[in-house]
Amino acid sequence: MINENHSSGYDDFIRRIIEHAIESEIGQIDTLPPEVVLRVRDVYEAFMPAYVEIIRIKDNHPKDWQPQKVVPDPAVVEDMSHFFSDYQDLARRFKRVSRQAKNLLNINRQADPQRFERCVKEIVSGSDGSSIMRTLVGQKDEPSK
Numbered sequence: 001m002i003n004e005n006h007s008s009g010y011d012d013f014i015r016r017i018i019e020h021a022i023e024s025e026i027g028q029i030d031t032l033p034p035e036v037v038l039r040v041r042d043v044y045e046a047f048m049p050a051y052v053e054i055i056r057i058k059d060n061h062p063k064d065w066q067p068q069k070v071v072p073d074p075a076v077v078e079d080m081s082h083f084f085s086d087y088q089d090l091a092r093r094f095k096r097v098s099r100q101a102k103n104l105l106n107i108n109r110q111a112d113p114q115r116f117e118r119c120v121k122e123i124v125s126g127s128d129g130s131s132i133m134r135t136l137v138g139q140k141d142e143p144s145k
Helices: 009-024 034-058 073-079 087-105 111-126 134-135
Strands: none
Touching: 009 034, 009 073, 034 073, 034 087, 073 087, 087 134
């Protein structure tokens, strides 16, 4: 949800930034199931205002700075995932949902409906789809076929 304490001009700015970021990071998501589109937008809506603020401070822009477009820089996103704050969780969810949505776009829904539905469930649930034990021992899950 867009922050209710800001003006509608700020809300419009953030909506533009979010839509541009989704398109630049993932691509067109309108063909994905509505629950996935909602999850992607929710994650980006939480992440992008924080990301813009980090860039504003990092680049010493004025408090009212509103860039026309923002393409998330992977290095800055990675740095945010190491902060001991809410930024860490926001950055991790941003990276995870971006990766999952890109993967979902590459699955042929008709040819592999079970894999498609499994990926939809992972995105909507917020799961990263990996086994905790495999993560602990440093093994990656095998990609679904």
